[in-house]
Amino acid sequence: MTTTAPPDEEPLDPQAAAVFSKVKRIMGISMALTGLAIAGVFILIGYRVSQSGKPPAETAAITLPAGARVVSTAVSADRIAVTVEAGGRTDVLLYDLYTLQPRGKLSLGAP
Template sequence: MTETVVPEPTQEQAALFAKVRRMMLIAGLTTTLAVAAVLIAIGYRLFRSEGSAVATDVTATLPKGARIVATGTAGDRLVVTLDVGGMTEIRTFDARTLRPTGQLKFVSEP
């Protein structure tokens, strides 16, 4: 049996092979990093999501004679502006649970 003898690469060829290997290593590491980033983003979204919001019916009682002037949202809060007998009042509610989170009253100085 005769064995095929592979000639030794020249110095230029060896430098070219080393450069190609280095470029392939960089490309492989970049691809691995990109795939890991995508998997981390998908995992974060899956485990961070709180699911769909459950529909709830809430009845909020207003003071006698009060009327709603304006409503709005601010981030994850529902903001309701009331006029209570000439006095302005702002009430905030959590948008997901509709629980009251704060109340701000404005009065005129005497």
């Protein structure tokens, strides 16, 4: 396949042709890198979806100290934080989101 310039256009001089080919090469490289970046994003999304872990328990009970009053709750990543008041003390109880096993306790106020 040969390309010819239309009759009303002049052929490019060698310097302009060299610049034109350099621009085409740079555009090709940038398109390839953009394609790799987009593929990387899709791979990352697929990995995150496949590694999302098991879903949280749908029904379960957490045992609180006797006479405790729940002040607040919060969920973050794979933990549940339950703030309770019992006997003049405020405690933050940490539980695993998936198994509801105790993971820690933070006591606030007087001992």
